[in-house]
Amino acid sequence: NAGVTQTPKFRVLKTGQSMTLLCAQDMNHEYMYWYRQDPGMGLRLIHYSVGEGTTAKGEVPDGYNVSRLKKQNFLLGLESAAPSQTSVYFCASSLGTRRYTGELFFGEGSRLTVL
Amino acid sequence: AQSVTQLDSQVPVFEEAPVELRCNYSSSVSVYLFWYVQYPNQGLQLLLKYLSGSTLVKGINGFEAEFNKSQTSFHLRKPSVHISDTAEYFCAVSTISGGYNKLIFGAGTRLAVHP
Numbered sequence: 001n002a003g004v005t006q007t008p009k010f011r012v013l014k015t016g017q018s019m020t021l022l023c024a025q026d027m028n029h030e031y032m033y034w035y036r037q038d039p040g041m042g043l044r045l046i047h048y049s050v051g052e053g054t055t056a057k058g059e060v061p062d063g064y065n066v067s068r069l070k071k072q073n074f075l076l077g078l079e080s081a082a083p084s085q086t087s088v089y090f091c092a093s094s095l096g097t098r099r100y101t102g103e104l105f106f107g108e109g110s111r112l113t114v115l
Numbered sequence: 116a117q118s119v120t121q122l123d124s125q126v127p128v129f130e131e132a133p134v135e136l137r138c139n140y141s142s143s144v145s146v147y148l149f150w151y152v153q154y155p156n157q158g159l160q161l162l163l164k165y166l167s168g169s170t171l172v173k174g175i176n177g178f179e180a181e182f183n184k185s186q187t188s189f190h191l192r193k194p195s196v197h198i199s200d201t202a203e204y205f206c207a208v209s210t211i212s213g214g215y216n217k218l219i220f221g222a223g224t225r226l227a228v229h230p
Binding site: 004035040041042043044045090092103104106107108109 | 119124149151156157158159160161164205217218220221222223
């Protein structure tokens, strides 16, 4: 049982390049999230999805786009990377509101460096 | 708006000593409260949670936390720590906002257990 899997785990980009982070979950969870983690700032929500075909903005959405074409996958895209997007990115998933337990299941993270 | 404040960014402690990691939250509505732990180079995992009922909550690895509504606090405690408890700990608060369970994280407390 893999849980939440993120690819790639490491990536170095040059300013202006684009890339996509892929998140896959095998728990049939309704909700999926993308967070970024920066030193001293905890985790900040970038975008989230409450179901297949739906996405919404979180706290820090600028410079990112997402898509959820399949229930098990949630993609995070950077169209034109900037050094301020250097961070560790975490994907998470959870049950939906009606069966909410509060527990998010996290992937192991993707470390992105933008030069 | 909800917010979470973790009062200590770093807590050094000797092995077998007790520890308390402090967390205060602000919210105008009922909340769910959580502690997550992040071991080096890993994602976050749930340590314990308060949804309702008894204000003293027990979690994994011997940790416990007490919900204090009057002081809006949810401090994490362990009577005797081990080297393996060295990790970063995140307090989080969740409310339902726009039909979605929004989880807000604190900045984290780095627990360093020394022999």
